[in-house]
Amino acid sequence: MKLTALAIAAGIAATTVLSACGAGRPADTAQPGAYAEVNGLRMYYERHGAANGQPPLVLLHGALSGIGTDFGELIPDLAQTREVIAVEQQAHGRTADIDRPLRTSQMADDTVALLGQLGIDRFDILGYSMGAGVALDITLRHPELVRKQILLSGGLGAEAMHPGLLDGLAQLKPEDLHGSPFHADYLANAPRPEDFPQLVARVIEHDQNAMPSVSPEAAGAVTTPTLTIIGDSDIVRPEHSVEMFRLFGGGIMGDTPAGLPNSQLAILPGTSHISAPHRPELLLPMIPAFLDAPVKDA
Template identity: 45%
Template sequence: MLAVTAAHAETVPVNGMNIYYEISGEGDPLVVLPGAYMTIPDMGAIIPMLAKTHKVIAMEFQGHGRTEDIDRPITYENLADDVAGLMDALDIPKADIFGYSMGAGAAIQLTIRHPEKVDQLVSASAGYDISGMQPAYTAFIPQMKPEMFIGTPMEDAWKKLAVNPDGFPAFVDKMIALEHEPLAWEAGVKTIKSPVLVIAGDSDVITLEHEVAFFKLLGGGVMGDMGAPLAASRLAILPATAHTAVINQPELLHAFIEPFLQGETPKSFMGM
Protein backbone atom coordinates (compact mmCIF):
# COMPACT_ATOMS: atom_id res chain seq x y z
CA MET A 1 0.00 0.00 0.00
CA LEU A 2 1.33 3.42 -0.93
CA ALA A 3 1.58 5.84 1.96
CA VAL A 4 -0.50 8.99 1.79
CA THR A 5 1.67 12.05 2.20
CA ALA A 6 -0.73 14.79 3.18
CA ALA A 7 0.26 18.36 2.44
CA HIS A 8 -2.20 19.46 5.09
CA ALA A 9 -4.04 17.57 7.85
CA GLU A 10 -6.17 18.93 10.66
CA THR A 11 -9.72 19.24 12.00
CA VAL A 12 -12.29 21.93 11.32
CA PRO A 13 -15.59 22.59 13.14
CA VAL A 14 -18.60 21.51 11.07
CA ASN A 15 -22.18 20.89 12.28
CA GLY A 16 -21.21 20.57 15.93
CA MET A 17 -18.15 18.35 15.54
CA ASN A 18 -14.50 18.63 14.57
CA ILE A 19 -14.12 16.86 11.23
CA TYR A 20 -10.69 15.47 10.38
CA TYR A 21 -9.45 15.90 6.83
CA GLU A 22 -6.27 15.61 4.79
CA ILE A 23 -5.28 17.45 1.63
CA SER A 24 -2.73 16.07 -0.82
CA GLY A 25 -1.77 16.83 -4.39
CA GLU A 26 -2.54 19.76 -6.65
CA GLY A 27 -5.11 20.44 -9.33
CA ASP A 28 -8.90 20.47 -9.47
CA PRO A 29 -10.45 19.61 -6.10
CA LEU A 30 -11.58 16.02 -5.54
CA VAL A 31 -13.31 15.11 -2.26
CA VAL A 32 -12.82 11.47 -1.21
CA LEU A 33 -15.35 9.83 1.14
CA PRO A 34 -14.50 6.48 2.81
CA GLY A 35 -16.92 3.69 3.57
CA ALA A 36 -18.46 2.55 6.84
CA TYR A 37 -16.01 1.94 9.70
CA MET A 38 -13.21 3.16 7.39
CA THR A 39 -10.60 5.87 7.82
CA ILE A 40 -8.51 7.72 5.24
CA PRO A 41 -5.66 5.15 5.40
CA ASP A 42 -8.20 2.38 4.77
CA MET A 43 -8.89 3.85 1.33
CA GLY A 44 -5.40 2.70 0.40
CA ALA A 45 -3.38 3.51 -2.68
CA ILE A 46 -6.18 5.12 -4.69
CA ILE A 47 -5.74 8.41 -2.80
CA PRO A 48 -2.04 8.99 -3.64
CA MET A 49 -2.73 7.84 -7.21
CA LEU A 50 -5.48 10.43 -7.61
CA ALA A 51 -3.36 13.06 -5.85
CA LYS A 52 -0.90 12.98 -8.76
CA THR A 53 -3.40 14.93 -10.86
CA HIS A 54 -5.91 16.34 -8.37
CA LYS A 55 -6.08 18.27 -5.12
CA VAL A 56 -7.51 15.46 -2.99
CA ILE A 57 -9.48 16.37 0.11
CA ALA A 58 -10.12 13.19 2.09
CA MET A 59 -12.31 13.31 5.19
CA GLU A 60 -13.34 11.03 8.03
CA PHE A 61 -17.05 10.90 8.87
CA GLN A 62 -18.76 11.33 12.23
CA GLY A 63 -17.36 8.81 14.71
CA HIS A 64 -14.83 7.51 12.20
CA GLY A 65 -11.10 7.77 12.78
CA ARG A 66 -10.06 11.17 14.04
CA THR A 67 -13.49 12.78 13.69
CA GLU A 68 -15.37 12.79 16.99
CA ASP A 69 -18.79 11.28 17.48
CA ILE A 70 -21.60 13.56 18.63
CA ASP A 71 -25.13 13.14 19.97
CA ARG A 72 -26.74 12.83 16.54
CA PRO A 73 -27.84 9.91 14.38
CA ILE A 74 -25.58 8.84 11.54
CA THR A 75 -27.75 9.15 8.43
CA TYR A 76 -26.87 9.62 4.79
CA GLU A 77 -28.53 13.02 4.84
CA ASN A 78 -26.47 14.12 7.86
CA LEU A 79 -23.26 12.79 6.30
CA ALA A 80 -24.01 14.64 3.06
CA ASP A 81 -24.59 17.88 4.94
CA ASP A 82 -21.28 17.34 6.76
CA VAL A 83 -19.45 17.07 3.42
CA ALA A 84 -21.14 20.28 2.26
CA GLY A 85 -20.16 21.95 5.53
CA LEU A 86 -16.55 20.85 5.20
CA MET A 87 -16.41 22.24 1.66
CA ASP A 88 -17.79 25.54 2.92
CA ALA A 89 -15.28 25.63 5.78
CA LEU A 90 -12.42 25.02 3.34
CA ASP A 91 -13.78 27.55 0.83
CA ILE A 92 -14.36 24.91 -1.86
CA PRO A 93 -17.51 25.99 -3.70
CA LYS A 94 -17.55 23.00 -6.08
CA ALA A 95 -15.58 19.77 -6.47
CA ASP A 96 -15.52 16.32 -7.98
CA ILE A 97 -16.66 13.72 -5.44
CA PHE A 98 -15.50 10.10 -5.06
CA GLY A 99 -17.29 7.96 -2.49
CA TYR A 100 -17.01 4.28 -1.66
CA SER A 101 -19.80 2.26 -0.02
CA MET A 102 -21.28 4.40 2.77
CA GLY A 103 -19.21 7.27 1.41
CA ALA A 104 -20.84 6.76 -1.98
CA GLY A 105 -24.27 6.86 -0.38
CA ALA A 106 -23.33 10.15 1.27
CA ALA A 107 -22.00 11.38 -2.09
CA ILE A 108 -25.27 10.54 -3.83
CA GLN A 109 -27.18 12.43 -1.16
CA LEU A 110 -24.74 15.35 -1.44
CA THR A 111 -25.45 15.50 -5.18
CA ILE A 112 -29.20 15.45 -4.52
CA ARG A 113 -29.22 17.87 -1.59
CA HIS A 114 -26.42 20.21 -2.65
CA PRO A 115 -26.16 19.88 -6.46
CA GLU A 116 -24.32 23.15 -6.82
CA LYS A 117 -21.34 21.67 -4.96
CA VAL A 118 -20.82 18.61 -7.19
CA ASP A 119 -19.02 18.80 -10.52
CA GLN A 120 -18.65 15.07 -11.26
CA LEU A 121 -19.55 12.12 -9.03
CA VAL A 122 -17.86 8.75 -8.73
CA SER A 123 -20.12 6.32 -6.85
CA ALA A 124 -18.47 3.02 -5.97
CA SER A 125 -20.52 0.17 -4.46
CA ALA A 126 -23.71 2.02 -3.58
CA GLY A 127 -27.33 2.11 -4.66
CA TYR A 128 -30.31 4.42 -4.44
CA ASP A 129 -33.01 2.04 -3.13
CA ILE A 130 -33.16 -0.73 -0.55
CA SER A 131 -34.62 -3.00 -3.22
CA GLY A 132 -31.24 -2.95 -4.93
CA MET A 133 -29.50 -4.75 -2.07
CA GLN A 134 -28.60 -8.39 -2.45
CA PRO A 135 -31.32 -10.53 -0.77
CA ALA A 136 -28.69 -12.24 1.38
CA TYR A 137 -27.67 -8.87 2.81
CA THR A 138 -31.18 -7.55 3.44
CA ALA A 139 -31.92 -10.79 5.29
CA PHE A 140 -28.81 -10.28 7.42
CA ILE A 141 -29.58 -6.69 8.49
CA PRO A 142 -32.21 -7.63 11.13
CA GLN A 143 -29.68 -10.00 12.68
CA MET A 144 -27.06 -7.30 13.25
CA LYS A 145 -26.22 -6.87 16.93
CA PRO A 146 -23.54 -4.75 18.65
CA GLU A 147 -22.01 -7.95 20.03
CA MET A 148 -20.94 -8.90 16.51
CA PHE A 149 -18.54 -5.95 16.49
CA ILE A 150 -17.61 -5.26 20.12
CA GLY A 151 -14.49 -7.06 21.29
CA THR A 152 -13.36 -7.86 17.75
CA PRO A 153 -10.30 -6.74 15.73
CA MET A 154 -12.62 -4.14 14.17
CA GLU A 155 -12.98 -2.46 17.56
CA ASP A 156 -9.23 -2.66 18.16
CA ALA A 157 -8.57 -0.93 14.83
CA TRP A 158 -11.23 1.71 15.55
CA LYS A 159 -9.69 2.57 18.92
CA LYS A 160 -6.28 3.31 17.40
CA LEU A 161 -7.48 6.59 15.88
CA ALA A 162 -10.67 7.31 17.80
CA VAL A 163 -11.05 10.60 19.66
CA ASN A 164 -12.92 8.71 22.41
CA PRO A 165 -11.61 5.10 22.54
CA ASP A 166 -14.46 4.14 24.89
CA GLY A 167 -17.16 5.24 22.47
CA PHE A 168 -17.27 2.18 20.22
CA PRO A 169 -20.51 0.62 21.57
CA ALA A 170 -22.48 3.85 21.04
CA PHE A 171 -20.91 4.26 17.61
CA VAL A 172 -21.86 0.72 16.57
CA ASP A 173 -25.45 1.32 17.67
CA LYS A 174 -25.62 4.26 15.27
CA MET A 175 -24.04 2.30 12.44
CA ILE A 176 -26.53 -0.53 12.85
CA ALA A 177 -29.35 2.03 12.87
CA LEU A 178 -27.99 3.37 9.57
CA GLU A 179 -28.46 -0.07 8.02
CA HIS A 180 -32.16 0.18 8.90
CA GLU A 181 -32.58 3.59 7.25
CA PRO A 182 -35.08 3.36 4.37
CA LEU A 183 -33.39 4.01 1.03
CA ALA A 184 -35.81 5.35 -1.57
CA TRP A 185 -33.90 7.95 -3.57
CA GLU A 186 -35.09 7.37 -7.14
CA ALA A 187 -36.87 10.72 -7.37
CA GLY A 188 -33.73 12.46 -6.17
CA VAL A 189 -31.48 10.54 -8.55
CA LYS A 190 -33.67 11.66 -11.45
CA THR A 191 -32.82 15.28 -10.57
CA ILE A 192 -29.04 14.73 -10.80
CA LYS A 193 -27.45 16.78 -13.58
CA SER A 194 -23.80 16.04 -12.77
CA PRO A 195 -22.05 13.28 -14.73
CA VAL A 196 -21.82 10.10 -12.62
CA LEU A 197 -19.44 7.17 -12.87
CA VAL A 198 -21.18 4.15 -11.31
CA ILE A 199 -18.69 1.50 -10.16
CA ALA A 200 -19.53 -1.89 -8.65
CA GLY A 201 -18.11 -5.36 -8.24
CA ASP A 202 -19.84 -8.17 -10.10
CA SER A 203 -20.47 -9.81 -6.70
CA ASP A 204 -21.13 -6.60 -4.76
CA VAL A 205 -23.66 -5.90 -2.00
CA ILE A 206 -25.71 -4.09 -4.66
CA THR A 207 -27.18 -6.23 -7.43
CA LEU A 208 -25.97 -5.78 -10.99
CA GLU A 209 -29.55 -5.16 -12.10
CA HIS A 210 -29.78 -2.24 -9.68
CA GLU A 211 -26.53 -0.67 -10.84
CA VAL A 212 -27.73 -0.92 -14.45
CA ALA A 213 -31.00 0.74 -13.41
CA PHE A 214 -28.97 3.46 -11.66
CA PHE A 215 -26.99 4.03 -14.86
CA LYS A 216 -30.17 4.21 -16.94
CA LEU A 217 -31.75 6.75 -14.58
CA LEU A 218 -28.71 8.93 -15.33
CA GLY A 219 -29.28 8.68 -19.08
CA GLY A 220 -26.93 5.81 -19.81
CA GLY A 221 -27.43 2.51 -21.56
CA VAL A 222 -28.34 3.65 -25.06
CA MET A 223 -26.48 2.36 -28.11
CA GLY A 224 -23.39 4.16 -29.27
CA ASP A 225 -22.05 4.19 -32.84
CA MET A 226 -25.35 5.57 -34.15
CA GLY A 227 -24.34 9.21 -34.36
CA ALA A 228 -25.73 10.42 -31.03
CA PRO A 229 -23.20 11.37 -28.33
CA LEU A 230 -22.67 8.99 -25.43
CA ALA A 231 -24.26 9.82 -22.09
CA ALA A 232 -22.13 11.88 -19.74
CA SER A 233 -22.51 9.19 -17.07
CA ARG A 234 -20.70 5.84 -17.18
CA LEU A 235 -20.90 2.33 -15.72
CA ALA A 236 -17.94 0.13 -14.73
CA ILE A 237 -18.22 -3.41 -13.33
CA LEU A 238 -15.15 -4.99 -11.72
CA PRO A 239 -14.86 -8.73 -12.42
CA ALA A 240 -14.54 -11.37 -9.68
CA THR A 241 -15.06 -8.62 -7.11
CA ALA A 242 -17.03 -8.67 -3.87
CA HIS A 243 -18.01 -5.51 -2.00
CA THR A 244 -14.96 -5.30 0.24
CA ALA A 245 -12.60 -6.08 -2.65
CA VAL A 246 -13.58 -3.04 -4.72
CA ILE A 247 -11.31 -0.59 -2.90
CA ASN A 248 -8.40 -3.08 -2.94
CA GLN A 249 -7.93 -2.73 -6.72
CA PRO A 250 -6.54 0.81 -6.98
CA GLU A 251 -4.96 0.39 -10.42
CA LEU A 252 -8.22 -0.79 -11.92
CA LEU A 253 -10.22 1.89 -10.12
CA HIS A 254 -7.82 4.57 -11.28
CA ALA A 255 -8.08 3.33 -14.87
CA PHE A 256 -11.83 4.00 -14.70
CA ILE A 257 -11.87 7.12 -12.53
CA GLU A 258 -9.13 9.26 -14.07
CA PRO A 259 -10.41 9.22 -17.69
CA PHE A 260 -13.92 9.96 -16.41
CA LEU A 261 -12.76 12.96 -14.40
CA GLN A 262 -10.72 14.19 -17.37
CA GLY A 263 -13.65 13.81 -19.76
CA GLU A 264 -11.82 11.30 -21.93
CA THR A 265 -13.95 8.95 -24.04
CA PRO A 266 -12.61 5.83 -25.80
CA LYS A 267 -12.73 6.11 -29.58
CA SER A 268 -14.45 3.43 -31.61
CA PHE A 269 -13.03 2.12 -34.89
CA MET A 270 -15.80 4.12 -36.56
CA GLY A 271 -14.21 7.30 -35.24
CA MET A 272 -17.11 8.26 -33.00
Protein backbone atom coordinates in the same frame (compact mmCIF):
# COMPACT_ATOMS: atom_id res chain seq x y z
CA MET B 1 -31.98 -15.65 7.14
CA LYS B 2 -28.24 -16.19 7.54
CA LEU B 3 -27.11 -14.80 4.19
CA THR B 4 -25.94 -11.51 5.65
CA ALA B 5 -24.11 -13.11 8.55
CA LEU B 6 -22.19 -15.22 6.05
CA ALA B 7 -21.51 -12.19 3.86
CA ILE B 8 -20.24 -10.19 6.82
CA ALA B 9 -18.02 -13.03 7.95
CA ALA B 10 -16.61 -13.34 4.44
CA GLY B 11 -16.06 -9.59 4.33
CA ILE B 12 -14.18 -9.61 7.62
CA ALA B 13 -11.99 -12.45 6.37
CA ALA B 14 -11.33 -10.53 3.15
CA THR B 15 -10.33 -7.36 4.97
CA THR B 16 -8.07 -9.31 7.28
CA VAL B 17 -6.26 -10.71 4.24
CA LEU B 18 -6.02 -7.23 2.75
CA SER B 19 -4.56 -5.91 5.97
CA ALA B 20 -1.99 -8.67 6.08
CA CYS B 21 -0.93 -7.75 2.55
CA GLY B 22 -0.50 -4.10 3.51
CA ALA B 23 -3.74 -2.94 1.87
CA GLY B 24 -6.27 -0.68 3.48
CA ARG B 25 -3.72 1.21 5.56
CA PRO B 26 -3.45 5.01 5.75
CA ALA B 27 -1.53 6.58 2.89
CA ASP B 28 1.39 8.91 3.51
CA THR B 29 -0.07 12.39 3.67
CA ALA B 30 1.36 15.15 1.53
CA GLN B 31 -0.27 17.57 3.96
CA PRO B 32 -1.15 16.73 7.56
CA GLY B 33 -4.73 16.08 8.53
CA ALA B 34 -6.70 18.77 10.29
CA TYR B 35 -9.95 19.37 12.14
CA ALA B 36 -12.78 21.79 11.52
CA GLU B 37 -15.74 22.69 13.71
CA VAL B 38 -18.76 21.74 11.59
CA ASN B 39 -22.38 21.66 12.79
CA GLY B 40 -21.32 20.85 16.35
CA LEU B 41 -18.91 18.20 15.08
CA ARG B 42 -15.11 18.28 15.30
CA MET B 43 -14.62 16.85 11.81
CA TYR B 44 -11.36 15.35 10.61
CA TYR B 45 -10.16 15.79 7.03
CA GLU B 46 -7.02 15.40 4.95
CA ARG B 47 -5.77 17.29 1.91
CA HIS B 48 -3.39 15.63 -0.54
CA GLY B 49 -1.81 16.81 -3.78
CA ALA B 50 -2.38 20.12 -5.55
CA ALA B 51 -5.21 21.61 -7.59
CA ASN B 52 -3.41 21.57 -10.96
CA GLY B 53 -6.23 23.58 -12.49
CA GLN B 54 -8.88 20.94 -11.74
CA PRO B 55 -11.63 20.77 -9.13
CA PRO B 56 -10.60 18.80 -6.05
CA LEU B 57 -11.76 15.20 -5.67
CA VAL B 58 -13.64 14.61 -2.41
CA LEU B 59 -13.47 11.08 -0.99
CA LEU B 60 -16.24 9.74 1.26
CA HIS B 61 -15.59 6.47 3.09
CA GLY B 62 -17.96 3.62 3.89
CA ALA B 63 -19.67 2.63 7.12
CA LEU B 64 -17.48 1.50 10.05
CA SER B 65 -14.43 2.66 8.13
CA GLY B 66 -12.17 5.64 7.55
CA ILE B 67 -9.89 7.36 5.07
CA GLY B 68 -6.93 5.02 5.20
CA THR B 69 -8.94 1.82 5.49
CA ASP B 70 -10.92 2.54 2.31
CA PHE B 71 -8.69 4.81 0.24
CA GLY B 72 -5.11 4.18 1.36
CA GLU B 73 -4.21 2.46 -1.91
CA LEU B 74 -5.84 5.10 -4.13
CA ILE B 75 -4.86 8.45 -2.63
CA PRO B 76 -1.13 8.50 -3.52
CA ASP B 77 -1.81 7.99 -7.23
CA LEU B 78 -4.91 10.17 -7.43
CA ALA B 79 -3.06 13.01 -5.70
CA GLN B 80 -0.40 13.01 -8.42
CA THR B 81 -2.70 14.90 -10.80
CA ARG B 82 -5.28 16.66 -8.60
CA GLU B 83 -6.04 17.78 -5.09
CA VAL B 84 -7.72 15.08 -3.02
CA ILE B 85 -9.78 15.95 0.06
CA ALA B 86 -10.86 13.04 2.26
CA VAL B 87 -13.14 13.38 5.28
CA GLU B 88 -14.14 11.20 8.20
CA GLN B 89 -17.79 11.35 9.15
CA GLN B 90 -19.48 11.46 12.54
CA ALA B 91 -18.37 8.60 14.84
CA HIS B 92 -15.91 7.29 12.23
CA GLY B 93 -12.13 7.31 12.39
CA ARG B 94 -10.71 10.45 13.96
CA THR B 95 -14.09 12.23 14.11
CA ALA B 96 -15.67 11.58 17.49
CA ASP B 97 -19.35 10.83 17.88
CA ILE B 98 -21.80 13.43 19.19
CA ASP B 99 -25.33 13.19 20.57
CA ARG B 100 -27.32 12.78 17.38
CA PRO B 101 -28.24 9.79 15.20
CA LEU B 102 -26.20 8.92 12.12
CA ARG B 103 -28.06 10.16 9.04
CA THR B 104 -27.08 10.37 5.38
CA SER B 105 -28.49 13.86 4.95
CA GLN B 106 -26.64 15.12 8.02
CA MET B 107 -23.34 13.64 6.80
CA ALA B 108 -23.97 15.37 3.47
CA ASP B 109 -24.62 18.67 5.26
CA ASP B 110 -21.45 18.24 7.33
CA THR B 111 -19.39 17.56 4.21
CA VAL B 112 -20.77 20.56 2.32
CA ALA B 113 -20.24 22.81 5.34
CA LEU B 114 -16.64 21.62 5.69
CA LEU B 115 -15.89 22.26 2.03
CA GLY B 116 -17.49 25.69 2.36
CA GLN B 117 -15.14 26.50 5.23
CA LEU B 118 -12.25 25.45 3.00
CA GLY B 119 -13.46 27.86 0.30
CA ILE B 120 -14.33 25.08 -2.17
CA ASP B 121 -17.48 25.73 -4.17
CA ARG B 122 -17.03 23.20 -7.00
CA PHE B 123 -15.69 19.67 -6.72
CA ASP B 124 -15.77 16.11 -7.97
CA ILE B 125 -16.86 13.45 -5.49
CA LEU B 126 -16.23 9.75 -4.99
CA GLY B 127 -18.28 7.93 -2.38
CA TYR B 128 -17.93 4.30 -1.39
CA SER B 129 -20.82 2.29 0.11
CA MET B 130 -22.35 4.56 2.79
CA GLY B 131 -20.26 7.34 1.29
CA ALA B 132 -21.90 6.77 -2.10
CA GLY B 133 -25.25 7.54 -0.47
CA VAL B 134 -23.79 10.71 1.01
CA ALA B 135 -22.30 11.70 -2.35
CA LEU B 136 -25.60 11.19 -4.16
CA ASP B 137 -27.45 13.18 -1.49
CA ILE B 138 -25.06 16.09 -2.04
CA THR B 139 -25.54 15.87 -5.81
CA LEU B 140 -29.33 15.77 -5.50
CA ARG B 141 -29.57 18.74 -3.13
CA HIS B 142 -26.56 20.78 -4.31
CA PRO B 143 -26.10 20.02 -8.03
CA GLU B 144 -24.32 23.34 -8.52
CA LEU B 145 -21.46 22.14 -6.32
CA VAL B 146 -20.75 18.77 -7.93
CA ARG B 147 -19.04 18.62 -11.33
CA LYS B 148 -18.84 14.81 -11.55
CA GLN B 149 -19.67 11.97 -9.17
CA ILE B 150 -18.41 8.40 -8.78
CA LEU B 151 -20.64 6.02 -6.84
CA LEU B 152 -18.69 2.94 -5.75
CA SER B 153 -20.74 0.05 -4.36
CA GLY B 154 -23.77 2.24 -3.70
CA GLY B 155 -27.43 2.19 -4.68
CA LEU B 156 -30.64 4.16 -4.63
CA GLY B 157 -32.07 2.45 -1.55
CA ALA B 158 -32.54 -0.84 0.28
CA GLU B 159 -33.77 -2.43 -2.94
CA ALA B 160 -30.22 -2.17 -4.28
CA MET B 161 -29.08 -5.03 -2.08
CA HIS B 162 -29.63 -8.75 -2.30
CA PRO B 163 -32.63 -9.92 -0.23
CA GLY B 164 -31.91 -10.62 3.44
CA LEU B 165 -28.79 -8.52 3.79
CA LEU B 166 -30.30 -5.77 5.91
CA ASP B 167 -32.05 -8.30 8.14
CA GLY B 168 -28.76 -10.06 8.77
CA LEU B 169 -26.91 -6.81 9.47
CA ALA B 170 -29.12 -6.26 12.50
CA GLN B 171 -27.46 -9.32 14.04
CA LEU B 172 -23.94 -7.86 13.77
CA LYS B 173 -22.14 -7.48 17.09
CA PRO B 174 -19.05 -5.32 17.75
CA GLU B 175 -17.01 -8.38 18.70
CA ASP B 176 -17.72 -9.85 15.25
CA LEU B 177 -15.40 -7.15 13.90
CA HIS B 178 -12.59 -7.58 16.39
CA GLY B 179 -9.37 -8.30 14.52
CA SER B 180 -10.61 -6.67 11.32
CA PRO B 181 -8.99 -3.57 9.77
CA PHE B 182 -12.15 -1.63 10.72
CA HIS B 183 -11.56 -2.34 14.40
CA ALA B 184 -7.78 -1.93 14.19
CA ASP B 185 -8.07 1.44 12.46
CA TYR B 186 -10.61 2.66 15.01
CA LEU B 187 -8.45 1.59 17.96
CA ALA B 188 -5.44 3.32 16.42
CA ASN B 189 -7.09 6.60 15.44
CA ALA B 190 -10.38 7.28 17.21
CA PRO B 191 -10.35 9.97 19.91
CA ARG B 192 -12.24 7.52 22.15
CA PRO B 193 -11.34 3.96 21.12
CA GLU B 194 -13.80 2.58 23.66
CA ASP B 195 -16.66 3.97 21.51
CA PHE B 196 -16.36 1.25 18.86
CA PRO B 197 -19.53 -0.55 20.06
CA GLN B 198 -21.36 2.77 19.78
CA LEU B 199 -20.18 3.17 16.18
CA VAL B 200 -21.51 -0.29 15.30
CA ALA B 201 -24.82 0.55 16.98
CA ARG B 202 -25.03 3.86 15.07
CA VAL B 203 -24.52 2.11 11.73
CA ILE B 204 -27.06 -0.63 12.46
CA GLU B 205 -29.66 1.91 13.59
CA HIS B 206 -29.08 3.98 10.46
CA ASP B 207 -29.42 1.00 8.14
CA GLN B 208 -32.51 -0.36 9.88
CA ASN B 209 -34.39 2.92 10.31
CA ALA B 210 -32.99 5.58 8.00
CA MET B 211 -31.64 3.96 4.85
CA PRO B 212 -31.91 6.69 2.18
CA SER B 213 -34.23 6.07 -0.74
CA VAL B 214 -33.97 7.89 -4.05
CA SER B 215 -36.93 7.60 -6.40
CA PRO B 216 -36.43 6.72 -10.08
CA GLU B 217 -37.85 10.15 -10.91
CA ALA B 218 -35.24 11.94 -8.77
CA ALA B 219 -32.41 9.80 -10.13
CA GLY B 220 -33.61 10.38 -13.68
CA ALA B 221 -33.44 14.14 -13.15
CA VAL B 222 -29.71 14.04 -12.29
CA THR B 223 -27.60 15.68 -14.99
CA THR B 224 -24.27 15.42 -13.14
CA PRO B 225 -21.96 13.03 -15.02
CA THR B 226 -21.97 9.81 -13.01
CA LEU B 227 -19.73 6.75 -12.98
CA THR B 228 -21.38 3.83 -11.18
CA ILE B 229 -19.00 1.06 -10.08
CA ILE B 230 -19.74 -2.23 -8.32
CA GLY B 231 -17.98 -5.53 -7.83
CA ASP B 232 -19.33 -8.55 -9.62
CA SER B 233 -19.87 -10.17 -6.20
CA ASP B 234 -21.02 -6.99 -4.46
CA ILE B 235 -23.91 -6.68 -2.01
CA VAL B 236 -25.40 -4.35 -4.62
CA ARG B 237 -27.33 -6.29 -7.27
CA PRO B 238 -25.92 -5.89 -10.80
CA GLU B 239 -29.46 -5.40 -12.08
CA HIS B 240 -29.87 -2.41 -9.80
CA SER B 241 -26.63 -0.84 -11.00
CA VAL B 242 -27.71 -1.26 -14.62
CA GLU B 243 -30.95 0.54 -13.75
CA MET B 244 -28.96 3.34 -12.09
CA PHE B 245 -26.81 3.60 -15.21
CA ARG B 246 -29.92 4.04 -17.34
CA LEU B 247 -31.62 6.47 -14.98
CA PHE B 248 -28.51 8.66 -14.93
CA GLY B 249 -28.57 8.84 -18.73
CA GLY B 250 -26.71 5.78 -19.96
CA GLY B 251 -27.74 3.81 -23.02
CA ILE B 252 -26.62 2.50 -26.36
CA MET B 253 -24.04 4.75 -27.97
CA GLY B 254 -23.94 5.42 -31.67
CA ASP B 255 -21.80 7.99 -33.41
CA THR B 256 -21.55 10.87 -30.96
CA PRO B 257 -19.79 14.23 -30.90
CA ALA B 258 -16.74 14.72 -28.75
CA GLY B 259 -17.35 13.88 -25.14
CA LEU B 260 -18.59 10.90 -23.21
CA PRO B 261 -22.16 10.17 -22.13
CA ASN B 262 -23.13 11.53 -18.73
CA SER B 263 -23.60 8.05 -17.28
CA GLN B 264 -21.06 5.23 -17.24
CA LEU B 265 -21.08 1.80 -15.59
CA ALA B 266 -18.20 -0.45 -14.55
CA ILE B 267 -18.39 -3.90 -12.96
CA LEU B 268 -15.12 -5.03 -11.40
CA PRO B 269 -14.34 -8.72 -11.94
CA GLY B 270 -13.57 -10.94 -8.97
CA THR B 271 -14.59 -8.21 -6.54
CA SER B 272 -16.78 -8.18 -3.44
CA HIS B 273 -18.29 -5.23 -1.60
CA ILE B 274 -15.44 -5.22 0.91
CA SER B 275 -12.69 -5.48 -1.68
CA ALA B 276 -14.16 -2.92 -4.14
CA PRO B 277 -11.98 0.02 -3.01
CA HIS B 278 -8.95 -2.28 -2.82
CA ARG B 279 -8.61 -2.88 -6.55
CA PRO B 280 -6.21 -0.06 -7.50
CA GLU B 281 -5.13 -1.91 -10.65
CA LEU B 282 -8.71 -1.56 -11.92
CA LEU B 283 -9.82 1.71 -10.33
CA LEU B 284 -6.79 3.90 -10.94
CA PRO B 285 -7.02 3.74 -14.75
CA MET B 286 -10.77 4.44 -14.83
CA ILE B 287 -11.19 7.16 -12.20
CA PRO B 288 -8.89 9.79 -13.78
CA ALA B 289 -10.14 8.84 -17.26
CA PHE B 290 -13.71 9.60 -16.17
CA LEU B 291 -12.82 12.79 -14.31
CA ASP B 292 -10.62 14.16 -17.11
CA ALA B 293 -12.97 13.41 -20.00
CA PRO B 294 -15.01 16.22 -21.58
CA VAL B 295 -18.70 16.16 -20.82
CA LYS B 296 -21.16 15.50 -23.62
CA ASP B 297 -23.61 18.34 -24.11
CA ALA B 298 -27.17 17.53 -23.12
